[in-house]
Amino acid sequence: xxxxxxxxxxxxxxxxxxxxxxxxxxxxxxxxxxxxxxxxxxxxxxxxxxxxxxxxxxxxxxxxxxxxxxxxxxxxxxxxxxxxxxxxxxxxxxxxxxxxxxxxxxxxxxxxxxxxxxxxxxxxxxxxxxxxxxxxxxxxxxxxxxxxxxxxxxxxxxxxxxxxxxxxxxxxxxxxxxxxxxxxxxxxxxxxxxxxxxxxxxxxxxxxxxxxxxxxxxxxxxxxxxxxxxxxxxxxxxxxxxxxxxxxxxxxxxxxxxxxxxxxxxxxxxxxxxxxxxxxxxxxxxxxxxxxxxxxxxxxxxxxxxxxxxxxxxxxxxxxxxxxxxxxxxxxxxxxxxxxxxxxxxxxxxxxxxxxxxxxxxxxxxxxxxxxxxxxxxxxxxxxxxxxxxxxxxxxxxxxxxxxxxx
Numbered sequence: 001x002x003x004x005x006x007x008x009x010x011x012x013x014x015x016x017x018x019x020x021x022x023x024x025x026x027x028x029x030x031x032x033x034x035x036x037x038x039x040x041x042x043x044x045x046x047x048x049x050x051x052x053x054x055x056x057x058x059x060x061x062x063x064x065x066x067x068x069x070x071x072x073x074x075x076x077x078x079x080x081x082x083x084x085x086x087x088x089x090x091x092x093x094x095x096x097x098x099x100x101x102x103x104x105x106x107x108x109x110x111x112x113x114x115x116x117x118x119x120x121x122x123x124x125x126x127x128x129x130x131x132x133x134x135x136x137x138x139x140x141x142x143x144x145x146x147x148x149x150x151x152x153x154x155x156x157x158x159x160x161x162x163x164x165x166x167x168x169x170x171x172x173x174x175x176x177x178x179x180x181x182x183x184x185x186x187x188x189x190x191x192x193x194x195x196x197x198x199x200x201x202x203x204x205x206x207x208x209x210x211x212x213x214x215x216x217x218x219x220x221x222x223x224x225x226x227x228x229x230x231x232x233x234x235x236x237x238x239x240x241x242x243x244x245x246x247x248x249x250x251x252x253x254x255x256x257x258x259x260x261x262x263x264x265x266x267x268x269x270x271x272x273x274x275x276x277x278x279x280x281x282x283x284x285x286x287x288x289x290x291x292x293x294x295x296x297x298x299x300x301x302x303x304x305x306x307x308x309x310x311x312x313x314x315x316x317x318x319x320x321x322x323x324x325x326x327x328x329x330x331x332x333x334x335x336x337x338x339x340x341x342x343x344x345x346x347x348x349x350x351x352x353x354x355x356x357x358x359x360x361x362x363x364x365x366x367x368x369x370x371x372x373x374x375x376x377x378x379x380x381x382x383x384x385x386x387x388x389x390x391x392x393x394x395x396x397x398x399x400x401x402x403x404x405x406x407x
Contacts, residue, residue: 006030006173010083010111011090012103014038014045014076017120018092020148023052026073027149028177033075033082042076049074052149080106088116088173090142095247097124101132108133116169118142123193123244125251126159126186137163142170143190144179145353146236153353154179155190180352185339188253192349193244194334195363197255198326198389200241203229204260206319208304210311213280214292219316220323224357229323231290232355233263234279242267257389265299321378326389327356327363328375332396335405343368343405368404376400 007030011022014036022032022045036042053067062070075082083089089111091103100119107117117139119129130139141157154174158167167183174181184191203216207230211219217228233241242263248254266272266279273279274288281290304311331346340346347362360366367375376396383390399405 006087006116006169006176008033008086009088009090010035010086010107011092012036012080012083012107013092013094013120014041015092015094016048017144017146017148019045019048019052020146020150021090021092021120021144022074023049023070023149024144024177024179026070029073030177031073031075033077033086035077035080035082037078039078042078046076080110083107084110084112086111086115088118088169090118090120092120092144095121095124095244097128097247097251100124100129104129104139105132108135114138116140116166116173118170120144123189123248125188126157127161130159130161136161138166140166140170141186141190142174143192151353152178152180153192153349154181155192155349155353156181156183157186157190158183159186180348182345182348183341184345184349185337187337187339188248191331191334191340191346192353194339195327195330195346195350196354197259198330199323200229200233201257201259201389202322202326203319204262205309206314206322207262207300208260208307208309209314211314211319212292213296214290215316216319216323217290219319222316223320223324224360226355226357230280234273234281234283234290235288237273237275238263238266238279239272257386260303262300262303265303266296269295269299271296271299322382324363324366325375325379325382328367329379329390329393329396331364332393332399332405335395336393364405368399372396372403372405373400 009025009030010033011018012035014034018034022034025032034045049071053071056062057064057067089107091100093099093103100121113135117133119126119141120143121141122143126141130136133139140159140162143155143157145151145153156170171181188194189197206216207213213230217231220228270276271278274283277283280296282293334340343364347365350356351358351362356362379390
């Protein structure tokens with residue numbers, strides 16, 4: 001395994017994520033082959049690479065010579081055979097298990113036996129993907145965050161058969177390209193997205209209970225989040241989360257608690273977010289200013305009526321408690337399951353990948369500073385009416401007794 005000695009890399013998939021990964025690698029002096037079967041996609045990728053690097057020159061972040069050198073390190077192509085000699089291959093194709101398994105099977109046959117194989121999946125089973133390749137011991141997850149050339153966090157996902165040498169190689173590569181690598185275990189959503197599911201669920205149920213998306217976003221931004229959950233959904237694309245939900249249902253990995261169908265209703269109405277100029281908010285062309293939209297109120301009202309959810313007054317404090325304590329509780333369950341090595345790793349992920357307020361240290365540190373016993377008491381109160389979601393955790397109960405999660 002090429003520990004810290006990666007000279008060449010392959011990236012499969014030239015969408016937004018693939019392009020961002022390629023730019024990150026090239027910016028660290030690594031030669032990149034960016035592969036996509038679609039000539040149109042490759043043409044768009046080339047234009048995006050030039051646009052991103054050109055913007056960095058305009059902002060004074062790069063010299064023109066440096067930008068040209070980075071662009072020259074990225075070679076576009078359509079043939080996977082071009083990855084036969086790379087030190088690491090990263091697939092960044094559409095979030096579909098069958099497709100990713102097919103790519104991994106082909107990479108396993110093409111790449112050298114000691115090449116590192118990584119999947120950029122954000123939620124799918126890394127073992128199910130890596131088992132399609134020869135030598136699954138050199139396979140793992142490298143979950144980049146979008147935009148990959150900007151975001152610092154990198155979840156490195158350990159598969160059942162992943163060797164320590166592969167983990168060490170991925171960590172070294174992540175550090176070399178300027179990321180903050182955190183090693184996590186393999187489960188649905190890993191650490192960050194597994195916790196995100198409950199956070200967004202509580203935000204959506206707050207809206208169904210009577211708060212507007214703008215009210216929820218404002219409460220969580222006042223708490224310190226960089227962006228509220230509905231603004232984030234609009235930025236990322238509501239359909240992105242919706243597709244992940246459909247994939248989860250298809251593979252029988254639905255969570256053991258009720259979730260809101262509000263995103264489904266938004267997608268059905270064509271409200272996909274900023275790219276459609278309408279999501280949880282309305283947007284004007286070329287302007288990301290959030291504007292409330294009565295059509296969203298009507299969609300929420302229909303969902304509330306369909307689910308027979310009584311409308312009530314829900315205050316900012318309750319919005320923040322429900323959303324943030326959902327993070328703490330799922331983080332504790334992740335510690336129960338051994339998916340994260342420490343509460344500090346969970347905090348690193350949420351501060352650097354999900355906009356949790358840095359001054360609060362992360363959800364687990366926040367709970368410790370507030371008093372874990374206080375959090376547990378509130379969680380127990382929520383469990384009285386919603387026991388499936390707010391079921392307690394051994395790690396949370398232990399931390400409530402001891403005042404902290406890590407020992």
